[in-house]
Amino acid sequence: MRSSSPSARKQIVNWIEERTGWGAVREFIEHKKVPIHSATIWYYFGGITLFLFLIQVLTGILLLLYYRPTPNEAYESVQFIMTQVEFGWLIRSVHGWSANLMILSAFIHMFSVVFLHSYRKPRELTWLSGLALLGLSLAFGFSGYLLPWNTIAYxxxxxxxDMAAAVPLVGDWLARFLRGGDDVGGATLTRFFGFHVAVLPGVTTILLLVHLALVQRFGMSSPPWVGPGNDKQMGFFPNFFLRELMAWYAALAVLGSLAALFPLELGEKADPFAPAPAGIRPEWYFLAPFYTLKLIPSRVWIVDGELLGLVGFSLIAVWWALLPFWASNRDGIVKVRRVTGAGVALLAYLATFSYLGYVK
Amino acid sequence: MNRLALALLGAAFLAWSADACRECHSALDGNLGSPAKTYDADIHGRRGFSCHDCHGGDPNKAELHGPMKVRRTTVAALCARCHSNADLMHKFNPRPRVDQHTQFLTSVHGKRLAAGDEAAATCIDCHGVHGILPVKDPRSPTHPLKLPDTCSRCHSHSARMAKYKIGTGQYADYRQSVHWHALEQRGDLSAPSCASCHGNHGAAPPQVGSVTAVCGSCHVLLEQLFSKSPHQPVFSMMSEGACTICHGNHKVEKPTPAMLSGATSACVQCHEPDTKGGVAAAEMFTQSKKLSDALDRSDRRLSEARGFGMEVSEAQLKQIEAREQLVKARVAVHTFDLAEFNKPVQEGLTLAAATLQAGDEAMREKDWRRIGLGLSLITILVTIAGLRLAIRRLESNPAAPGEKG
Known part of the structure; x- marks a missing residue:
């Protein structure tokens, strides 16, 4: 019996190998290395973001079993999930908190890439695909926020x-496209639901595969100050993989604690005819631009204030996306100080304005 | 000399002026000048009326006029020339009210004025003179929020009221009432002020027999229940208005269960504690307090559960329903029938018990969640420790693939 087992296993492995070419993948994983240096810890945030995304997918599918995307039923169906469905409160709470943690983790991942200068050639497309994934995460947050159809969300x-309507030339069309009409209503809910569970997941999955493929293709980047002489590294599998697994478990502990101790509230059902409640504000990740737009006067010289703000944000976003292309000189040497300064400035702006937007 | 010079200057100026009165009076100081300066904001000024419409004279003529002062006793009739003219008023308001003067003549103010008492209030004392604003304007002295202050200018003035032998404490009392609270604190413009009970143009103290009807104009259900109650025929023989016997008049305080029982209660004024009425009042007090306490207990429990993020919105909705039963019970007091009173109380107690149970269940659920979280965290920490151990064992074996450097 003992001698026949390895042979049978080998046969199965060979059978699979002949039909999938799995051996090449296995060999790639076995030989994949991860550099070890003082900033290795930041490598884990990409994986944590992926882990939280997978939790989103799983809990999102479970919520879909009961959620009904119409103005008459959305709020009641979420209330049903939270009060009648076994562990429904936990599923919704985990879904909401993992969305917040995923966006936080994605931001940390982005800034770690900037401060470790991992965007350098040949990783420009990895940077761009990562940035697009961050944008999609924000779109997930924006579209998912409306789905419980409560007052704050509405x-x-x-x-x-309304902010979308201020975009030059296409603003009105864009606002109507998002709302499905002149104002937020049933058509908006249906559209946002469609974006949230079909369009965005589809695009994200494709982009995520591209991003992961590029990361595998070029491997983990070492910061410029580590230098080519540093050959301290660990195997991806199992050494890094087990460490990443520890990080995932730690993230799960944080997520579980938040979901159990601070379960998501449902609030009041949306009433389109009621006046807007005082102190209405968006989710924390939109607070910085929201507060900035509040500070800009309604008219700056002859230009509409909101329009000026949106154009400013767009220019900053383009400048940020093009980071790999302006961060190096013609000889390919990274302008470390300039990029770090830009990263610190952006981080300081986001932190300060988010805080001010929250307290004021 | 100065007056003469001013008059001559004015006469020369008026030769080409369109409204001689205003042009000339605008240049004057004090009481002669202020009407012309405030008239721009006046509703009449904005509708095209001018000085001569009330004071007479011809604004197109430059010659100086004699005194054109309107006597206080003729003010009401003067205003009525237009305000009682439906045809004229219709030009400015599709649904004009033209009975103010008729009502004024029936008021205590109007009667005294007709008797030659120039100290009695007339139109201008409440509405102002040359800067009259629409009642809806919050700056107007007759705006609902300002009206109690306007009435109190005379009615809280002890010297003015002395000759009429009228007390001056009404305004101070009113400011302690639920009506004042609703008007001033909540800004509820439909809350009653002086005119709501006494009338405005026909202001008069309500007669004893009509108090119930006055209060009932807002508290309709209470009046209906009271009029069928055994108290109605008894109270109608008393010297005070029915409602005011228990609730007071200007100082209508928030009704509490304490009005039913205890040394200072309203019931004890007539009913000895050991009589049938006294026992019924005490039972109403006990049941009312029981429901009120039960609701407070449920409120606290639900609020506590909500503080822990528990979803209790359905129970909170039910709690609103239970609170409505308390209101119904307080209304049912006016039947003075214990059986009728107990119906909403029992319904409220049943609902309060259900909401308390929902709160208790939510708190138990919260405890279970925390126990579950604790167990999950222990499992996760043990797994992390196991992984850490596995990594250490893996990397302590030099033959195994691991760190290189």
Whole structure:
């Protein structure tokens, strides 16, 4: 019996190998290395973001079993999930908190890439695909926020789609496209639901595969100050993989604690005819631009203030996306100080304005 | 000399002026000048009326006029020339009210004025003179929020009221009432002020027999229940208005269960504690307090559960329903029938018990969640420790693939 087992196993492995070419993948994983240096810890945040995304997918599918995307039923179906469905409160709470943690983790991952200068050639496309994934995460957050159809969500979406209307030339069309009409209503809910569970997951999956493929293709980047002489490294599998698994478990502990101790509230059902509640504000990741737009006067010289703000944000976003292309000189040497300064400035702006937007 | 010079200057100026009165009076100081300066904001000024419409004279003529002062006793009739003219008023308001003067003549103010008492209030004392604003304007002295202050200018003035032998404490009392609270604190413009009970143009103290009807104009259900109650025929023989016997008049305080029982209660004024009425009042007090306490207990429990993030919105909705039963019970007091009173109380107690149970269940659920979280965290920490151990064992074996450097 003992001698026949390895042979049978080998036969199965060979059978699979002949039909999938799995051996090449296994060999790639076995030989994949991860550099070891003082900033290795930041490598884990990409994986944590992926882990939280997978939790989103799983809990999202479970919520879909009961959620009904119509103005008459959305709120009641979420209430049913939270009060009648076994562990429904936990599923919704984990879904909401993992969305927040995923966006936080994605931001940390982005800034770690900037401060470790991992965007350098040949990783420009990895940077761009990562940035697009961050944008998609924000779109997930914006579209998912409306789905419980409660008062806060309704008016936050109203404010958000109003901002879209200020975009030059296509603003009105864009606002109507998002709302499915002149104002936020049933058509908006249906559209946002469609974006949230079909369009965005599809695009994200494709982009995520591209991003992961590029990361595998070029491997982990070492910061410029580590130098080519540093050959301290660990195997991806199992050494890094087990460490990443520890990080995932730690993230799961944080997520579980938040979901159990601070379960998501449902609030009041949205009433389109009620006045907007005082102190309405968006989710924390939109607070910085929201507060900035509040500070800009309604008219700056002859230009509409909101339009000026949106154009400013767009220019900053383009400048940020093009980071790998302006961060190096013609000889390919990275302008470390300039990029670090830009990263610190952006981080300081986001932190300060988010805080001010929250407290004021 | 100065007056003469001013008059001559004015006469020369008026030769080409369109409204001689205003042009000339605008240049004057004090009481002669202020009407012309405030008239721009006046509703009449904005509708095209001018000085001569009330004071007479011809604004197109430059010659100086004699005194054109309107006597206080003729003010009401003067205003009525237009305000009682439906045809004229219709030009400015599709649904004009033209009965103010008729009502004024029936008021205590109007009667005294007709008797030659120039100190009695007339139109201008409440509405102002040359800067009259629409009642809806919050700056108007007759705006609902300002009206109690306007009435109190005379009615809280002890010297003015002395000759009429009228007390001056009404305004101070009113400011302690639920009505004042609703008007001033909540800004509820439909809350009653002086005119709501006494009338405005026909202001008069309500007669004893009509108090119930006055209060009932807002508290309709209470009046209906009271009029069928055994108290109605008894109270109607008393010297005070029915409602005011228990609730007071200007100082209508928030009704509490304490009005039913205890040394200072309203019931004890007539009913000895050991009589049938006294026992019924004490039972109403006990049941009312029981429901009120039960609701407070449920509120606290639900609020506590909500503080822990528990979803209790359905129970909170039910709690609103239970609170409505308390309101119904307080209304049912006016039947003075214990059986009728107990119906909403029992319904409220049943609902309060259900909401308390929902709160208790939510708190138990919260405890279970925390126990579950604790166990999960222990499992996760043990797994992390196991992984850490596995990594250490893996990397302590030099033959195995691991760190290189």
């Amino acid at each position: 008016f936050a979406t109203k404010v958000g789609t």
